[in-house]
Amino acid sequence: MDKCKRVSSKDVAKEAGVSQATVSYVLNNVEGVKIKPETREAVLEAAKKLNYHPNLIAKSMRLRKAMSIGVVSDKSMSSYMTMNVLEGVRDALLSRNYTMTLCSNKSEDIESAEYIRYYSSNRIDGIIFVFTKLSEEQINYLIENNIPYVVIHTNFGNEISHMVNTNMEEAVHEAIKQLVESYGTDFAYFGVHAGRLENMRYNTYLKTLDKLGLEFKEDKVLKFETNEEGAIETLEEYYRKNTTLPRSILCDSAYLALNVLKFAAQKGIRVPEQTAVIGIGTTNFTAFSYPSLSAIEAPLARMGYIGCDMLFDVLENKPGQDVIVLKWEYIQRGSS
C-alpha cells in the first residue's frame, strides 16, 4: 500500500506466469477475449495475493477518460438541497467507478472557471450543474466547445438540452386544494418579484386557481422586491391593513414560509389554527419550526441520480432524453 512499492499489473503478470495483457483481459473481463479458466484463476489469485489495485490514473490516461465528473453548485444555494442531490449523483457514479470532483462556480471570465479548467486539463469528463444560475454565455460556451454537461434545476426553462427539471404543478394543485377545502377561500400567495423560477411558481399558482375554479384576488397576492427586509415589510403592511394574516398562505419558498411563521409568532397568530402556511421547497429545518412546516418538495436525490445517468448517455453518445421532468410532492406537516 505504501506509495513507494506499489504493485503493478506487471508484477501480477509475473506472479501468475502470464503476460501483462492477460492480466488486463482477466481483470477487466474484456468481452470477446476467451481466457482459459485455470489462467483466469491464476491471475485472480496472484492479484489477491499481491493485493493489487489497478492504477486508475494510468488507466485514465490510456483510456483518455478522466473517470471523474465535475459537480458545480452555487455557494449561495441551500446546501441542504445540494447535498441531497449530490447523494443521488454519487450513487449513480459508484457503480461506474467514477468519482465526483467538486467545483466552485466563481470566476471572472468563463475560460478560467474551475470546471472549464478541469475539463480542459482532462481532470473531468463532464459537468453536472446543480442549482446553478447559468448565463447564456456559459451555456453557449459549453455547447460550442462540445463539453458534456447536464443541468439540474437551473434558472433556464426547458430551452436548453440535457437538463433535469421538475414540475410542481400537481403538488401545488394538491396543496391548494387541501388548503381551500380545509380553510376556505381566504387564501393568499406570498412571493418575491424575481427570476423565472419565481415567476414559474407564481404562474403555477395562477393556473391552479383556474383549474380549481377559484377566483383570483389581487389583494391576496403578496409580492415584494428582492431584498432582505421586503418579506417582513410586506407582511407587516398586510397585517396593518387587515389586523390579521390570510387564513392560509402559500409561500414561494421555504425561506418565506419560515419568515411567515416567525412573523406569526411575533404577532401571536397561531399556526395553523388562525393561519395555515405551506412553503415551496425543501430545507432541513422544516421540522424545527413551530409548527413544523408543510411543504411542496422536490425529489432531490432522484434528481441527482437521473441527472448523472443522463450525463453518461451524453458521454457514451447514446440517444437519451434531452429533458427529464420529475414531479414534486406535497408533504403535509404541522403548519397546514
Place this chain on the structure above:
Amino acid sequence: MDKCKRVSSKDVAKEAGVSQATVSYVLNNVEGVKIKPETREAVLEAAKKLNYHPNLIAKSMRLRKAMSIGVVSDKSMSSYMTMNVLEGVRDALLSRNYTMTLCSNKSEDIESAEYIRYYSSNRIDGIIFVFTKLSEEQINYLIENNIPYVVIHTNFGNEISHMVNTNMEEAVHEAIKQLVESYGTDFAYFGVHAGRLENMRYNTYLKTLDKLGLEFKEDKVLKFETNEEGAIETLEEYYRKNTTLPRSILCDSAYLALNVLKFAAQKGIRVPEQTAVIGIGTTNFTAFSYPSLSAIEAPLARMGYIGCDMLFDVLENKPGQDVIVLKWEYIQRGSS
C-alpha cells in the same frame, strides 16, 4: 477543446520550434533550468496560440501523484457545517491546483471504503475527514498503511495525530458570563447524555461555572437520553414543576436550542424577555428562528483551510503541527 484533437506539449514544441522538454521547463518554471528569454517567449506564445492545456492525468501519472484530495464526511452531519468546511478546503486546494474528490463513509469493511479504494488506486493523495465518526479500526488502518490523512473535528479527542480541533471554552465563558450578568443566576444547562463531544461540552460548562464562581445547581441541569422525544419531554417536565422555564438556558446543540424556542413559542413564553436561549453550534437557520438564535459557533471555513494545509504538510513530509486547536466564537443574536 474537442477531446479528439487535444493539443499536447508536443504540438506546442513543434509550433515553437523547440523540444518537448523545453516546453515543460518553461511552462513549469522548473528551478535550476535557465531558458533564453526569446525561447521562453516563443513557447509561451505557441502555447497561447494553440490554446494548450497540459493534460493533468499524464502529469499525475508521471509525478505519481493524484493531485486530488479525498474528502469524507458522514451524511448524517449537518450539511451546512460540512459545506462551510469544504469551502475552506477548496480555497486551500485551489492555489495548489489540486482537486477535491467527494467520498462517502459507508461501507461494511474498511478495505472497501470508498476513500480507501480511491487511495489504493491512486485517485487521491490523502484524505480529509470532516465531522466524521471514526472507529479505532479506521484510524489504525490509516496509520498502519501510512495513508496521509487529516481529521477535522471527530469523535476522538487529541489522542491521535493530524487533527484540527476546536476549543469552545473561551466562547462558553463569554456567553455564560453575559447570560448571568444580564439575567441573573437562574441559569440552566440543557443537553443530552451522549458521546464524548457532549460530555466535553458539559464539562466546559462545569469548568466555566467554577471559573466564574457560580454555584452548581443540580436542578438546573436538564439532561436526557438520546432520542427524538427526549428533548421536549424534559422541557415539559421542568415546565410542569416550575410553571416556567429557567431565566436563561445554554443548550449543548443548536438543534436543542431551536427546540427550546419551539417549546417556548408553544407555551407562550417570550424569548429573551422571559427566557434567554443560547445554542452551541452553527446552523444556517439561526436567523430564521424567532427570535434569531444566539450561538457559540465554530470557525468552519478556517477549519477546512487549516486542515488542508496540514494535510499538505504531511504529504510533503514537512514537520508541521500534529494538532491544531481553533477557538469558537460567541455570536449574540436575538435570543439572548
Place this chain on the structure above:
DNA sequence: CTGAAAGCGCTAACAT
C-alpha cells in the same frame, strides 16, 4: 541552454 530518450502503468491492435 536545449534536445533525445526513457519510462510512469495501463490497454488494445496485431501476431502467434
Place this chain on the structure above:
DNA sequence: ATGTTAGCGCTTTCAG
C-alpha cells in the same frame, strides 16, 4: 487462448 508491442502525454535524467 495468450504474448508482443506500441503508445497515451508528461517529466527528467543525461548528453551535447
